[in-house]
Amino acid sequence: MMIPLPVREGLQASKKLMQTVCLLTVMSVSAIFILSQIQSASAQTKPISPTVPSESQLPDSLNPSQNPLDLPTSPEQVRLQQAQPITLQQAIALAQRNNRELQIARQTLQRSQAALRQAQAARLPTLSGEAEFSREQNASDKLDDLDDGEESSPETPLGGTLEVGYDIFTSGRRSGRIGAAQEQVRFDRLDVERLNEQTRLDVTNTYYDLQEADEQVRISQAGVNNAQKSLQDAIALEEGGLVAQFDIVRAKVQLGNAEQELIDAQSQQDIARRRLVELLSLGETVDVRAADPVRQAGEWKLSLEESIVLAYKNRVELQQQLAQRRIAEQQRRVALAEARPQISLFANYQVLDDLSDEFDLQDGYAAGARLRWNFFDGGAARFAAAQERNNRAIAETRFAQTRNQVRFQVEQGYKSLQANARSIQTASAALQQAQLGLETARVRFQGGVGTQLDVISAENDLTRAQVNRLNAILNYNRALATLQRAVSDLSRRNSSASQTNSK
Known part of the structure; x- marks a missing residue:
């Protein structure tokens, strides 16, 4: 059977059109895939890893369980092992690796980076597909068929649509969302640095607290030894008839007080150790002790004015507020775009067939542009x-x-x-005088010239002088750490403020 020429030309035109639409669809899918790969590669960021000093050799036994949901169920799993000595630099390295708050900050940054990639996805076209298959029989058609004396048969339609869309103009909404996401990433990255420096300061102060507790134990133990020596001297002199029994009683009271102070100091030492372990987020069975001796940490060679200016330059908290300001500006653009025109392009290809009839599959297409403009929203965009x-x-x-x-x-x-x-200079001089005073008082008491009260007073003076010098050195170190933090940790920024170890 010969097909009429107009019908034949129409079929050929339809066939060419279908081929063109299919080709455009394939090209769109390929372009989307390639752009997605490019965007994914460009959005990759360097992994967030803690800064660990190279000189710190940290045993793996100090690290906690890799499972954050791990919960011990037996006493053996939480029983403390022998205390592991660690230096201040090792403690800082452990905190930068294990501190939970710092880990949360890094995870928050990773979440913001994912949100940025989500916002950048709006630069690419979208491709969506839809398919539908059903078997249906309309009740109204059945009634009409009964009136006509015919029997209706169910329909079995099968159809599908493939559509490509792209927003070519969004009145600044897309760029505003991307800009806000970029600033949020910058803010969270600065927050990681802020917490890293704050963690360094917290660990440093906690380590100094542990050093202070250790020294208090040493001073208290020395006080017990001095009290025992005084009691022995009193007993020896009492046997020679040089002192009264009351001096022995007073020496025993002094020894009992010294032993009580030692017990309190040991308790504070245990608490200081556990506080450091908690801050470092170490393993359940780990206990630590300070390995560094107490000494003056270093010098600060900048003037006050230079320190203030350098802090203004380095502090990430100031940069964070500027990032928050830029985020608000980008969000304002997004809000205003909701009441402005939005233009997008689309192209789709449809196919439809009824499996219950004798006709072949039919197809169609559509392409064009859409304009959306919310002329009135009650002022919502303006107020946002x-x-x-x-x-x-x-x-x-x-x-x-x-x-x-x-x-x-x-x-x-x-x-x-x-x-x-x-204070360090004054306390050091006072300590030398207190040591000399105790030696003199003890010699006088052993020679029967001085009294037991003189020895006890000299011992108390020596203890007070030792505590004062200890507090002066540790308070100096704390002040130095606070100043370094205030100017944003100059030791890691290679600034002109240098530190020199004291003798």
Whole structure:
């Protein structure tokens, strides 16, 4: 049977059109795949890894379980082992690796990076497909067939649609969302650095607390030894008839007080050790002790004014407020875009067939552009933009507030450092005099010239002098660590503020 020429030309045109649409669809899918791979590669970020000093050799036994949900169920799993000595640098390295708050900050950064990639996905076209298969029989058609004396048969339609879409103009909504996501990543990255430096300061202060507790135990033990020596001298002199029984009783009271102070100091030492273990997030059976001796940490060679200016330059808290300001500005653009025109392109290809009839599969296509413009939304977009303007103003005010706090922290650390430097000299001289005074009082008491009260007074003076010098050195070290934190940890930024180890 010959097909008429117009019908034949129409079929050929339809066939060519179908081929063109199919080709465009394949090209669109390929382009989407390639762009997705490019975007994924460009969005890759360097892994967030803790900064660990190379000189710190850390045994694996100190690290906690890899499973954060691990919960011990037997006493053996939480029984402490022998205390492991660690240096301050090792403690800082362990905290940067294991501290839970720091880990949460890194995970928050990774979440923001994923949100950024989600926002960047709006730069690519979308491809969606839909298929539908059903078997249906309309009740109204059955009634009509009964009126006509015919029997209706169910229909079995099978159809599908493949559509490609792309937003070519969004009035700044897409770029605003991407910009806000980028600033959020920057904010969270700065927050990781902020917590890293704060963790360093917290570990340093906790380590100094442990050193102080250790020294208090040593001083208390020396006090017990001195009290025992005084009791032995009193007993020897009492046997020679040089002192009264009351001196022995007083020496025993002094020894009992010294032993009680030693017990309290040992208890505080245990608590300080466990506080450091908790901050470092170590294993359940791990216990630690300070390996570094107590000594002056170093010097600060910048003036107060130079320290303040350098803190303004380095502190990430100031940069975070600027990032918050930029986030608010980008969110304002997104809010205003909701009331502005949005233009998108689309192209789709449809196929439909009824499996219950004798006709072949039929297809079709559609292509065009869509314009969406929300002319009136009750002022929702305008008020949302007003909220973001206020958020920007809040960030600016917090910037000024943070700047004032930074200056105060620098001044506080600087003044405390100077005061404690003078205290070290005074306490060292007083300690030498207290040691000489105890030796003199003991010699006088053994020779029957002095009294037991003189010895006890000299022992108390020596203990007080030792404590004062210990506090002066550790308070100096704490002030130095606070000042380093206030100017954003100069030791890792290679700035001109250098530290020199004391003798």
